[in-house]
Amino acid sequence: MKVAIIGATGHAGSLILAEALNRNLAVTAIVRHPEKLEVEVPILVKDLFELTKNEMEFFDVVINAFRPPVGKEQLHQTSLKHLITILRGTDTRLIVVGGASSLFIDDKHRMIELSDPNANYYPTAYNMYQAFLDLKAAQQLNWTYLSPAANFIPDGLRTGHYQVSDDHLRKNAAGKSEISMADYAIAMIDEVIEPRHLNQHFSVYS
Numbered sequence: 001m002k003v004a005i006i007g008a009t010g011h012a013g014s015l016i017l018a019e020a021l022n023r024n025l026a027v028t029a030i031v032r033h034p035e036k037l038e039v040e041v042p043i044l045v046k047d048l049f050e051l052t053k054n055e056m057e058f059f060d061v062v063i064n065a066f067r068p069p070v071g072k073e074q075l076h077q078t079s080l081k082h083l084i085t086i087l088r089g090t091d092t093r094l095i096v097v098g099g100a101s102s103l104f105i106d107d108k109h110r111m112i113e114l115s116d117p118n119a120n121y122y123p124t125a126y127n128m129y130q131a132f133l134d135l136k137a138a139q140q141l142n143w144t145y146l147s148p149a150a151n152f153i154p155d156g157l158r159t160g161h162y163q164v165s166d167d168h169l170r171k172n173a174a175g176k177s178e179i180s181m182a183d184y185a186i187a188m189i190d191e192v193i194e195p196r197h198l199n200q201h202f203s204v205y206s
Contacts, residue, residue: 003192004028004059006048006066006083009036011154012097013065015185017041023189028059048079056083057090061192065097076127077134084138093142093198094135095191100150100177101125102132103169103203111150111169136201144197148184149177149205156180159206162187167201179206 003020007013008029014037020027021039028042030051037043044055048066056062064083068075080096087094101112112129115122135143150169162183163170171177187204191197 001061001192002026002028002059003061003063004030004044004056005063006030006051007097008041008065009033010065010067012067012152012181012184013063014038015181016063016065016097016188019182019185019189020192023193025189025192049082051082051086053086053090056086057092059092061093061095062087063095063097063188063192073123073127076124077131080131081134084135084141087141088138089140091142093144093195095144095146095188096132096135097188098132098145098147098201099125099128100147100152100169100203101129102145102167102201103147103150104167105169132201141199143199144191144195145201146184146188146191146197147201147203148181149179149203151176151178152184153178153180156182158182158186160186162204162206165203165205167203170203170205172205177205179204 003025005017008017009031030044034043034045066079103111105111115125183206
Protein backbone atom coordinates (compact mmCIF):
# COMPACT_ATOMS: atom_id res chain seq x y z
CA MET A 1 0.00 0.00 0.00
CA LYS A 2 1.39 3.39 -1.05
CA VAL A 3 0.75 6.13 1.49
CA ALA A 4 1.59 9.83 1.31
CA ILE A 5 1.66 12.00 4.42
CA ILE A 6 1.29 15.76 4.02
CA GLY A 7 2.76 17.64 6.96
CA ALA A 8 4.97 14.73 8.00
CA THR A 9 7.31 16.97 9.99
CA GLY A 10 4.57 18.31 12.26
CA HIS A 11 3.85 16.85 15.67
CA ALA A 12 0.92 14.64 14.68
CA GLY A 13 2.31 14.05 11.19
CA SER A 14 5.68 12.82 12.44
CA LEU A 15 4.01 10.35 14.81
CA ILE A 16 1.76 9.09 12.02
CA LEU A 17 4.82 8.73 9.80
CA ALA A 18 6.64 6.71 12.47
CA GLU A 19 3.61 4.48 13.00
CA ALA A 20 3.23 3.86 9.26
CA LEU A 21 6.88 2.89 8.99
CA ASN A 22 6.52 0.56 11.96
CA ARG A 23 3.78 -1.23 10.01
CA ASN A 24 6.01 -1.55 6.95
CA LEU A 25 3.86 0.66 4.73
CA ALA A 26 5.38 2.25 1.64
CA VAL A 27 5.37 5.85 2.83
CA THR A 28 6.28 9.10 1.09
CA ALA A 29 6.60 12.26 3.15
CA ILE A 30 5.32 15.39 1.41
CA VAL A 31 7.16 18.28 3.03
CA ARG A 32 8.58 21.71 2.37
CA HIS A 33 11.52 21.31 4.73
CA PRO A 34 12.97 17.80 4.41
CA GLU A 35 15.80 18.68 6.78
CA LYS A 36 13.25 18.53 9.61
CA LEU A 37 12.52 14.84 9.01
CA GLU A 38 13.91 12.62 11.75
CA VAL A 39 13.76 9.38 9.72
CA GLU A 40 14.93 8.32 6.29
CA VAL A 41 11.96 8.00 3.99
CA PRO A 42 11.12 8.79 0.35
CA ILE A 43 10.18 12.44 0.09
CA LEU A 44 8.36 14.80 -2.22
CA VAL A 45 9.51 18.34 -1.55
CA LYS A 46 6.59 20.49 -2.54
CA ASP A 47 4.12 23.02 -1.20
CA LEU A 48 0.67 21.53 -0.63
CA PHE A 49 -0.92 24.07 -2.98
CA GLU A 50 1.40 22.97 -5.81
CA LEU A 51 0.44 19.29 -5.61
CA THR A 52 -1.26 17.93 -8.74
CA LYS A 53 -3.71 15.16 -9.51
CA ASN A 54 -1.07 13.28 -11.50
CA GLU A 55 1.21 13.19 -8.47
CA MET A 56 -1.43 12.25 -5.92
CA GLU A 57 -3.32 9.56 -7.80
CA PHE A 58 -0.17 7.43 -7.62
CA PHE A 59 -0.94 6.84 -3.93
CA ASP A 60 -3.56 4.57 -2.42
CA VAL A 61 -3.98 6.86 0.57
CA VAL A 62 -3.12 10.49 1.23
CA ILE A 63 -3.08 11.55 4.89
CA ASN A 64 -3.47 15.28 5.41
CA ALA A 65 -1.73 16.33 8.61
CA PHE A 66 -1.10 19.90 7.44
CA ARG A 67 -1.21 22.55 10.17
CA PRO A 68 -0.90 26.23 9.21
CA PRO A 69 0.88 28.72 11.46
CA VAL A 70 -0.87 31.02 13.89
CA GLY A 71 -2.50 33.89 12.04
CA LYS A 72 -3.07 31.86 8.88
CA GLU A 73 -5.74 29.51 10.15
CA GLN A 74 -7.85 30.09 7.02
CA LEU A 75 -5.37 27.82 5.25
CA HIS A 76 -7.19 24.92 6.88
CA GLN A 77 -10.02 25.68 4.46
CA THR A 78 -8.09 26.56 1.32
CA SER A 79 -5.65 23.67 1.64
CA LEU A 80 -8.37 21.07 2.02
CA LYS A 81 -10.30 22.58 -0.88
CA HIS A 82 -7.21 22.12 -3.04
CA LEU A 83 -6.82 18.49 -2.01
CA ILE A 84 -10.50 17.82 -2.68
CA THR A 85 -10.12 19.32 -6.14
CA ILE A 86 -7.10 17.25 -7.17
CA LEU A 87 -8.31 13.98 -5.63
CA ARG A 88 -11.90 14.15 -6.86
CA GLY A 89 -12.59 11.42 -9.37
CA THR A 90 -9.53 9.34 -8.42
CA ASP A 91 -9.27 6.07 -6.50
CA THR A 92 -6.99 7.70 -3.93
CA ARG A 93 -8.43 7.91 -0.45
CA LEU A 94 -8.02 11.16 1.49
CA ILE A 95 -7.82 10.82 5.28
CA VAL A 96 -7.78 14.06 7.24
CA VAL A 97 -6.28 14.65 10.66
CA GLY A 98 -9.31 16.48 11.96
CA GLY A 99 -10.24 18.53 14.98
CA ALA A 100 -12.71 18.07 17.80
CA SER A 101 -14.71 21.20 16.93
CA SER A 102 -16.84 19.23 14.46
CA LEU A 103 -17.94 16.64 17.05
CA PHE A 104 -21.46 16.68 18.44
CA ILE A 105 -21.77 17.18 22.19
CA ASP A 106 -25.48 16.32 22.13
CA ASP A 107 -28.10 15.51 19.50
CA LYS A 108 -28.15 19.04 18.08
CA HIS A 109 -24.99 20.95 18.91
CA ARG A 110 -21.39 20.59 17.83
CA MET A 111 -18.48 21.76 19.95
CA ILE A 112 -17.82 24.73 17.67
CA GLU A 113 -21.28 26.13 18.41
CA LEU A 114 -20.53 26.38 22.12
CA SER A 115 -16.94 27.58 21.73
CA ASP A 116 -15.85 31.06 22.83
CA PRO A 117 -15.15 33.18 19.71
CA ASN A 118 -12.61 35.15 21.74
CA ALA A 119 -10.59 32.12 22.78
CA ASN A 120 -7.12 31.64 21.33
CA TYR A 121 -8.07 28.29 19.83
CA TYR A 122 -11.19 29.58 18.06
CA PRO A 123 -9.63 30.54 14.67
CA THR A 124 -8.23 27.02 14.34
CA ALA A 125 -11.43 25.36 15.53
CA TYR A 126 -13.63 27.47 13.25
CA ASN A 127 -11.54 27.03 10.12
CA MET A 128 -11.13 23.30 10.68
CA TYR A 129 -14.89 22.98 11.07
CA GLN A 130 -15.55 24.90 7.86
CA ALA A 131 -13.01 22.74 6.06
CA PHE A 132 -14.78 19.65 7.37
CA LEU A 133 -18.08 20.88 5.92
CA ASP A 134 -16.43 21.25 2.51
CA LEU A 135 -15.06 17.72 2.76
CA LYS A 136 -18.41 16.27 3.81
CA ALA A 137 -20.12 17.91 0.84
CA ALA A 138 -17.54 16.76 -1.70
CA GLN A 139 -18.69 14.53 -4.55
CA GLN A 140 -16.72 11.74 -6.25
CA LEU A 141 -14.19 11.66 -3.44
CA ASN A 142 -13.04 8.84 -1.17
CA TRP A 143 -12.56 10.47 2.22
CA THR A 144 -12.38 9.88 5.97
CA TYR A 145 -12.22 12.52 8.70
CA LEU A 146 -10.70 11.38 11.98
CA SER A 147 -11.26 13.64 14.97
CA PRO A 148 -9.27 13.33 18.18
CA ALA A 149 -10.80 13.74 21.61
CA ALA A 150 -11.18 17.23 23.07
CA ASN A 151 -7.77 17.04 24.74
CA PHE A 152 -5.26 16.06 22.05
CA ILE A 153 -2.06 15.44 24.03
CA PRO A 154 1.13 16.10 21.99
CA ASP A 155 3.56 14.32 24.30
CA GLY A 156 1.19 11.75 25.76
CA LEU A 157 2.16 8.13 26.17
CA ARG A 158 1.80 5.54 23.42
CA THR A 159 -0.40 3.04 25.27
CA GLY A 160 -1.61 1.13 22.23
CA HIS A 161 -5.17 1.54 23.49
CA TYR A 162 -7.97 3.67 22.10
CA GLN A 163 -11.74 3.61 21.79
CA VAL A 164 -13.70 4.41 18.64
CA SER A 165 -16.73 6.69 18.50
CA ASP A 166 -18.85 8.15 15.75
CA ASP A 167 -19.09 11.93 15.28
CA HIS A 168 -20.01 12.51 18.95
CA LEU A 169 -17.63 13.62 21.68
CA ARG A 170 -17.09 10.76 24.14
CA LYS A 171 -15.45 10.55 27.55
CA ASN A 172 -13.62 7.69 29.21
CA ALA A 173 -14.51 6.07 32.52
CA ALA A 174 -12.69 8.87 34.34
CA GLY A 175 -14.93 11.45 32.66
CA LYS A 176 -12.17 12.76 30.40
CA SER A 177 -12.20 13.30 26.64
CA GLU A 178 -8.55 12.85 25.73
CA ILE A 179 -6.10 10.93 23.60
CA SER A 180 -2.36 11.13 23.04
CA MET A 181 -1.10 11.94 19.56
CA ALA A 182 0.81 8.65 19.64
CA ASP A 183 -2.35 6.61 20.23
CA TYR A 184 -4.19 8.72 17.64
CA ALA A 185 -1.46 7.78 15.16
CA ILE A 186 -2.13 4.10 15.86
CA ALA A 187 -5.84 4.62 15.17
CA MET A 188 -5.02 6.47 11.95
CA ILE A 189 -2.81 3.70 10.57
CA ASP A 190 -5.31 1.04 11.69
CA GLU A 191 -7.87 2.84 9.53
CA VAL A 192 -5.44 3.03 6.62
CA ILE A 193 -4.74 -0.69 6.72
CA GLU A 194 -8.29 -1.82 7.41
CA PRO A 195 -10.80 0.79 6.16
CA ARG A 196 -13.92 0.87 8.30
CA HIS A 197 -15.06 4.47 7.89
CA LEU A 198 -15.21 5.20 4.18
CA ASN A 199 -16.81 8.59 3.54
CA GLN A 200 -17.42 8.97 7.26
CA HIS A 201 -16.48 11.17 10.18
CA PHE A 202 -15.39 9.30 13.28
CA SER A 203 -13.38 9.97 16.40
CA VAL A 204 -11.11 8.24 18.89
CA TYR A 205 -10.45 8.68 22.60
CA SER A 206 -8.62 6.76 25.30
